[in-house]
Amino acid sequence: MTQIYEPKIGIEKAIDVIKNDGIVVFPTETVYGLGANAFSETAVAKIFKAKGRPQDNPLIVHISELGAVSKIAKNVPKAFFMLAEKFMPGALTIVLEKSDNIPDIVTAGGNTVAVRMPNHKIALELIKNSCPLAAPSANKSKHISPTTAEHVYEDLVGELDVIIDGGDCSVGIESTVLDLTTDVPTILRPGAVTAQMIADTIGEVLQNGKVIKVAKSPGMKYQHYAPKCDAVQANSALSAIAEYDRCAESKNPVILGLDDFCAEVGQRNTLSLGANAQEYMASVYNALHTAERNFDYIIIQKLYGDGIEDSIMNRVSKATGGREV
Ligand code: TXA
Numbered sequence: 001m002t003q004i005y006e007p008k009i010g011i012e013k014a015i016d017v018i019k020n021d022g023i024v025v026f027p028t029e030t031v032y033g034l035g036a037n038a039f040s041e042t043a044v045a046k047i048f049k050a051k052g053r054p055q056d057n058p059l060i061v062h063i064s065e066l067g068a069v070s071k072i073a074k075n076v077p078k079a080f081f082m083l084a085e086k087f088m089p090g091a092l093t094i095v096l097e098k099s100d101n102i103p104d105i106v107t108a109g110g111n112t113v114a115v116r117m118p119n120h121k122i123a124l125e126l127i128k129n130s131c132p133l134a135a136p137s138a139n140k141s142k143h144i145s146p147t148t149a150e151h152v153y154e155d156l157v158g159e160l161d162v163i164i165d166g167g168d169c170s171v172g173i174e175s176t177v178l179d180l181t182t183d184v185p186t187i188l189r190p191g192a193v194t195a196q197m198i199a200d201t202i203g204e205v206l207q208n209g210k211v212i213k214v215a216k217s218p219g220m221k222y223q224h225y226a227p228k229c230d231a232v233q234a235n236s237a238l239s240a241i242a243e244y245d246r247c248a249e250s251k252n253p254v255i256l257g258l259d260d261f262c263a264e265v266g267q268r269n270t271l272s273l274g275a276n277a278q279e280y281m282a283s284v285y286n287a288l289h290t291a292e293r294n295f296d297y298i299i300i301q302k303l304y305g306d307g308i309e310d311s312i313m314n315r316v317s318k319a320t321g322g323r324e325v
């Protein structure tokens with residue numbers, strides 16, 4: 001007889017049912033799930049029968065700890081662990097290469113398997129004390145997904161014995177399904193974990209045929225690191241000299257550069273940025289502070305190179321607004 005149980009008794013009963021290849025309903029943060037031992041073909045067949053679900057629609061395998069993944073999937077890419085660190089437990093399902101331990105009925109004969117760790121105490125406790133659970137949403141095929149135990153009861157009464165009541169589901173729509181077996185990771189079903197959140201974690205993701213990339217660091221669009229007076233970057237000591245002399249009548253300029261650069265500009269105001277790029281990096285902000293306090297026009301040496309020189313020039317070009325002489 002189908003009954004709704006409060007969590008404590010429900011979990012105990014459900015563990016028993018699962019061990020005997022039966023099916024149970026448990027709450028998750030997204031929607032309620034109809035679960036069975038993911039390693040048992042007999043048990044999983046009962047899910048398809050109770051839901052009236054077509055055999056060609058694969059199921060999600062629910063886990064309670066990351067260690068279980070090695071029994072369910074193989075060749076698990078690094079991206080999985082990067083995403084797991086941020087979104088597991090949570091509303092993100094990830095499609096991986098299937099391990100031979102998982103019966104074909106779970107994956108509808110395909111060679112990939114979907115894995116999710118629900119962010120729900122009851123679900124996690126149930127799985128931890130039984131086994132990974134293959135589980136679709138606990139509704140009749142094609143009907144609306146259930147977010148309360150009562151929704152489940154209306155749809156599936158007579159099809160199973162144990163429904164664990166966890167109250168309302170906090171997220172309320174099914175998990176995001178992300179395929180990591182494709183060249184570019186691809187969202188198969190959108191959910192609470194968005195394409196942008198995924199792209200920000202692993203670099204890029206495909207959704208509706210569109211590639212979404214990692215968001216630029218938000219600070220990049222603002223002008224940062226700017227001194228209070230005008231500043232310009234100089235390609236060479238010669239161009240620094242020309243710029244200095246051009247504006248020296250109306251302004252009080254200063255040249256910031258490495259020691260050899262400063263030596264080349266003769267008897268003009270200078271502030272040293274040290275002997276090499278490393279020292280330039282360590283002293284540039286301090287030099288800009290000093291310069292804006294004591295002068296009103298900054299001419300700063302441009303560095304060339306794609307190591308730290310590039311990082312330094314990223315900041316310097318913010319200070320100069322990219323202006324070059
Ligand atoms: O939030 C959820 O994901 C809920 C709770 C219970 O975890 N489960 C859920 O399961 O929505 P279901 O079966 O209703 O939807 C799973 C979706 C289906 O669209 C299915 O086709 C897809 O995930 N799916 C499962 N395994 C797959 C695989 N190996 N490759 C591609 N898609 C897969």
Ligand code: MG
Nearest residue numbers: 136137145174
């Ligand atoms: Mg469903």
